[in-house]
Amino acid sequence: MARRGDNLRMLGKLVVVTVGMFSFGYLLIPVYKAICDATGVNILSLTERQVPGNGVAADDARALAKNTQVDTSRTIIVEFDANARGPWQFKPARRSMQVHPGEMATVLYEFENVQDRRMSAQAIPSYAPRQAAPHFNKLECFCFSQYTLDPGEKKEWPVVFVIDPRLPKDVTTITLSYTFFEVGGKIPAAPQSTAGGMQAQRADSS
Template structure:
């Protein structure tokens, strides 16, 4: 009779251990979030916001890794190669390293035919390229616009706090060109904004 009683006791212990492991695993998610919010280690677990014009429904937003002691001016430059109107919605913005930002670019096909196009980015100074992280960008894809069609697409970016301290201004420059035409060289971004709001040449 001792053996069945021993087996029953062992079974009860195993049930308790299994239940404890399940409860611990279930509690890990809120515990992890609480720890991340307290320490600021995981910037992707800290809330959401809508990104206007974004193809994604929602994107992570709040970031406690922001270096508020530094401010960088980001200038936006647009160049059209072909019959397009292409410009940023704003010429520049003030950004803290580590801060997630969004800028909208505006496009219009002024031809009387359907056209497909793509953009090539460039940065000034060049050393900023390795620290300018685009989370969403129209330059990743080709786009087709009907005659006279207008669109807005976002660029969502974060500047790495490891960017050299002496860099205080970054120019993000795009060249928008028709797919199937000769691919232009990457734009040479100059400090100072000179976007072309009319039809490019």
Template sequence: MKTDTWTFAAALRRDNLHLVGKLVVVTALMFGFGYALVPLYRAICTALGVNVLSLSERAHAVRAEDVKNTQIDYSRSIEIEFDANSRGPWEFSPATKHLTVHPGELTTVMYEFRNVQNRTMSAQAIPSYAPKQATAHFNKLECFCFNEYTLQPGESKRWQVVFVIDPKLPKDVKTITLSYTFFEVAGKGVKKTAAVPPSSHSLKGSAS
């Protein structure tokens, strides 16, 4: 009886280790896939000869005339949360973490970026939205995500995002998170210069 119990326990441990191993592999593959998305986007842009990222964002852009003709829905308040992620050794953050807006209300927020490296770099931001159903209703008139930017060593920038929430946003959506991931454009901006102390530069306050 003890032998049977020991055999069963050993088999159970072996199965558990097998399962853990599979989960580790799946987790590693998912992480690798997520990390590879940015280079994949870049490869598509290079192959097509267009900036796919900018085009997809411009598809959600609206005109100032359209905003003027939109009535503000003061009966609803939407909480907007702003987030920033950096894919590289630089500083990137929203000047405002969150604010409350009304659908149809034109709003401007700022994002701050600083190249802390000792070389020139070119970079671009990819936005994402949560929940997903808010994506089509988060309309931007102006956004730094439309373009690539080249920054000198130690150079700082302040970029504005001008947006309006479509009043047709589903009633059950009360909070929207706008998150930007800023990544370096491969093969550009490789010129090196003398190191720049982090404390020797401040934000210039210029919008691009």
């Protein structure tokens, strides 16, 4: 009888431990969510799954943008410029936009192969002022890959970017410029005075 009583007590202890472990695992998810909500941290680890020609995967880009600390006290003007080294058309869909540091933004660049032959080309970016370059984070960009277009083919490519909130306070305008060149030819140098060129264009159009 004594041994049977010991076995029952041991069984009761095992049942209590099992129920306790199950309850802990069940409550772990809401506890974790509450901690994340309280600290403002929604992603502890973001794996950059590279997508050919696009950078990080779209789901990761949206998650990164959602959890970035946006500095709404600052507004940065981003100007877009395009230079074509060859007989084709290449331009941004818009010339400028206003963004907050830490905010994800998207701009489209338009390209048309107006030649009567197939061509392969690639773009190289440049920034003005130069100190803004390490703070201009592209999540998705056509400049990551080469592209082949048939005669008369048109393409629209997005550039998804986030400006690092650590951008120096004295930088209020950034110019993103792309030079599009045919693969196999001489790689052109990046524009040296992109910001000045944009100002000159605005002066000519006024």
